[in-house]
Amino acid sequence: MIGGKIMWYEKKGILNVFASFLSITIGVAVLIFSFYMCGINVMSAIQTLYFGAIGTYNSISETLLLASILALISYGLTISFTANVWNIGAEGQYMMGAIASTVLSLTFKNLPGYILIPLSLVIGILAGLLWALLPGVLLVKYSVNEVLTTLMMNYIAQYILSWLVTGPLQDRTSLFPESPYIPSQAHLPRIIALYRINYISLILLIALAPLIYIIISKTYFGMSLRILGSSRRVAKYAGLNVEKLIISSLLISGALSGLAGAIEILGIQYRLRPGIVQGYGYTGIVITLVGNMHPYGCLLASIFIASLMNGISQVCQLYQLPIGLTQILQSIFLITFVSVKFLLEYLSTKRIKIYGE
Amino acid sequence: MDIGLLVTYLLRDALWLMTPLFYAAIGEFIVEKAGVLNLGIEGMMLISAFVAFAIGFLFENPYIALLIGCLAGILVNSLFYILFQLIGVDQSLAGLSITIFGSGVTFFAFRAMIGYSTSASPPVVKNIISDLPLPILSRLPILGFILFDQNPFVYFSFLLLFLFYVAEKSDIGLKIRTIGEDPSIADFIGIDVYKFRLICVIVQGFLSGVAGSMLTISIYNTFLDNITAGLGFIAITMVILGGWNPIRIFYSSFLFGLIYALQFRVQMYGASWLPYQFALSLPYIVTIILLAVFGRKYRPPTSLGKPYKRIR
Numbered sequence: 001m002i003g004g005k006i007m008w009y010e011k012k013g014i015l016n017v018f019a020s021f022l023s024i025t026i027g028v029a030v031l032i033f034s035f036y037m038c039g040i041n042v043m044s045a046i047q048t049l050y051f052g053a054i055g056t057y058n059s060i061s062e063t064l065l066l067a068s069i070l071a072l073i074s075y076g077l078t079i080s081f082t083a084n085v086w087n088i089g090a091e092g093q094y095m096m097g098a099i100a101s102t103v104l105s106l107t108f109k110n111l112p113g114y115i116l117i118p119l120s121l122v123i124g125i126l127a128g129l130l131w132a133l134l135p136g137v138l139l140v141k142y143s144v145n146e147v148l149t150t151l152m153m154n155y156i157a158q159y160i161l162s163w164l165v166t167g168p169l170q171d172r173t174s175l176f177p178e179s180p181y182i183p184s185q186a187h188l189p190r191i192i193a194l195y196r197i198n199y200i201s202l203i204l205l206i207a208l209a210p211l212i213y214i215i216i217s218k219t220y221f222g223m224s225l226r227i228l229g230s231s232r233r234v235a236k237y238a239g240l241n242v243e244k245l246i247i248s249s250l251l252i253s254g255a256l257s258g259l260a261g262a263i264e265i266l267g268i269q270y271r272l273r274p275g276i277v278q279g280y281g282y283t284g285i286v287i288t289l290v291g292n293m294h295p296y297g298c299l300l301a302s303i304f305i306a307s308l309m310n311g312i313s314q315v316c317q318l319y320q321l322p323i324g325l326t327q328i329l330q331s332i333f334l335i336t337f338v339s340v341k342f343l344l345e346y347l348s349t350k351r352i353k354i355y356g357e
Numbered sequence: 358m359d360i361g362l363l364v365t366y367l368l369r370d371a372l373w374l375m376t377p378l379f380y381a382a383i384g385e386f387i388v389e390k391a392g393v394l395n396l397g398i399e400g401m402m403l404i405s406a407f408v409a410f411a412i413g414f415l416f417e418n419p420y421i422a423l424l425i426g427c428l429a430g431i432l433v434n435s436l437f438y439i440l441f442q443l444i445g446v447d448q449s450l451a452g453l454s455i456t457i458f459g460s461g462v463t464f465f466a467f468r469a470m471i472g473y474s475t476s477a478s479p480p481v482v483k484n485i486i487s488d489l490p491l492p493i494l495s496r497l498p499i500l501g502f503i504l505f506d507q508n509p510f511v512y513f514s515f516l517l518l519f520l521f522y523v524a525e526k527s528d529i530g531l532k533i534r535t536i537g538e539d540p541s542i543a544d545f546i547g548i549d550v551y552k553f554r555l556i557c558v559i560v561q562g563f564l565s566g567v568a569g570s571m572l573t574i575s576i577y578n579t580f581l582d583n584i585t586a587g588l589g590f591i592a593i594t595m596v597i598l599g600g601w602n603p604i605r606i607f608y609s610s611f612l613f614g615l616i617y618a619l620q621f622r623v624q625m626y627g628a629s630w631l632p633y634q635f636a637l638s639l640p641y642i643v644t645i646i647l648l649a650v651f652g653r654k655y656r657p658p659t660s661l662g663k664p665y666k667r668i669r
Binding site: 086088134138142143144145147148149151152153155156159160162163166167279282285286289322323324325327328329330331332334335338339342343345346 | 396439440444445446447449450451453454455457458459460461462464465466467468469586587590593594597632634635637638641642644645648649652653666
């Protein structure tokens with residue numbers, strides 16, 4: 001800062017939180033406006049939304065379950081985005097995790113649950129990690145733009161999934177393209193038998209946020225990632241192993257996305273089907289950015305967006321609205337957040353005279 | 358089918374199927390020359406594809422649909438310009454936001470248009486822009502069939518090759534290249550960076566609007582979720598592989614046109630041992646391989662993707 005009092009919007013933390021809240025407010029305003037435009041009773045729609053989101057025990061369980069999937073993806077993306085590595089491939093890594101854990105739990109049907117569950121989760125992690133490895137290697141060895149490669153890997157994963165459920169893995173007794181159910185001992189243990197929320201999802205949702213926070217802000221590795229994120233050249237001058245850092249940030253993010261895919265199979269769907277692909281990878285990007293690339297922000301944003309998704313789907317079913325309101329809402333969150341954040345940043349640095357920086 | 362005929366059909370289809378890719382790639386080429394990396398091209402194409410589809414469906418006139426589709430492309434690209442140049446959002450971030458925005462908006466709008474309970478058959482655009490054989494040239498033995506018995510979009514894509522001269526030989530091309538190499542120097546010698554970037558971005562919006570509209574009112578006659586299927590990102594790859602040169606971009610797009618044409622043939626007469634999903638994923642696999650092998654052959658514009666803001 002050159003002279004003058006530091007305004008409130010010049011403090012970075014406040015600015016980020018403000019941008020998040022403003023974007024969410026604008027998004028919700030658009031949502032309510034669209035209820036109004038569709039000609040339905042706004043108050044009763046909001047009531048339905050509340051009951052679908054957090055109003056009943058079942059909806060709380062569903063929201064936390066969905067939030068855990070989204071949060072896992074966005075925790076991983078937080079690490080890669082902190083290192084300024086744009087991993088768009090969470091979707092594909094998630095699919096590969098789901099595929100690998102399904103294949104494993106269908107192959108070893110007779111193993112007891114306490115071996116099968118950890119094994120399936122680990123193989124899911126490994127699959128996601130491997131799916132992120134190729135873009136990482138291409139990025140550091142041949143400096144291929146990671147956005148392009150990770151995105152292409154998404155499409156390849158999608159076709160692998162589509163081939164598996166219509167070919168080798170298809171359930172012979174089913175009319176639909178889907179795999180057989182995984183054995184019941186591979187289901188993640190539920191907290192209350194009636195509701196689908198399970199121990200592992202809940203623990204990962206809550207416990208990973210402080211862990212990721214400590215990794216990013218308190219460890220040597222996290223500091224290196226942040227330096228790398230601010231400038232690759234500076235990281236090189238500082239003597240950091242840039243190649244290793246880039247690959248490891250991508251691998252961690254791939255591993256967590258793969259874990260999310262495994263949990264989707266073992267805890268929610270119990271079988272592989274094309275319906276598991278719901279754009280969670282892209283929703284994860286929105287959550288990571290709206291959560292300010294901060295694990296606690298991601299935790300809050302994922303719970304918030306998961307509850308909105310569940311609530312909106314209830315409203316859409318009840319009032320016969322076209323589904324897809326959540327998708328448009330997410331994009332509005334993202335656009336408003338990005339513009340508000342950078343606008344405030346621009347205003348706060350306006351007084352510094354940098355020419356052509 | 359005899360081999361000669363098959364090759365002729367493949368070449369013709371390749372020229373036809375490469376057109377949306379080529380338009381999008383040329384648009385991306387123009388902005389990248391000015392130092393702007395637009396990752397939002399995918400979302401932009403999706404939005405114009407949807408708008409062209411909706412207008413074509415409602416008014417049953419493909420030319421009005423094309424026009425409005427292009428306008429939509431220009432509009433979305435203006436939003437991109439506001440984000441990255443006026444507000445100062447990181448270019449990759451702004452582009453990705455536009456892409457996610459495009460897929461969200463079209464996902465919703467398509468469902469809002471066809472209603473909550475969809476009928477069994479998806480809505481179809483009745484009048485599409487179909488093939489237009491050129492009067493005399495199309496009678497030439499083989500070349501006439503490959504080159505001049507084509508869609509009007511294909512003829513215009515031949516015309517776009519003249520952009521080579523604009524880029525390399527003209528005054529405007531030189532100014533744009535200067536901006537792409539170093540915007541602050543360009544500003545210093547009196548080139549209005551903001552104005553030229555705006556022009557480039559609008560031209561790109563127009564071209565990718567054509568590319569997106571072509572998908573729904575000429576190649577297919579309907580809209581699907583995510584109908585572009587990564588075409589925008591493949592277009593960015595074309596620019597890298599073509600080394601920021603329209604002629605080479607044409608060659609690499611033609612290669613991908615061939616892949617798409619092959620893919621159609623494989624799906625039609627496909628061998629039963631080869632799953633059709635393999636044919637569908639071929640473009641993406643080839644993209645990754647080509648990027649790894651030839652991705653660093655040509656040098657990108659120096660300031661590509663870097664923020665530039667003039668602080669007065």
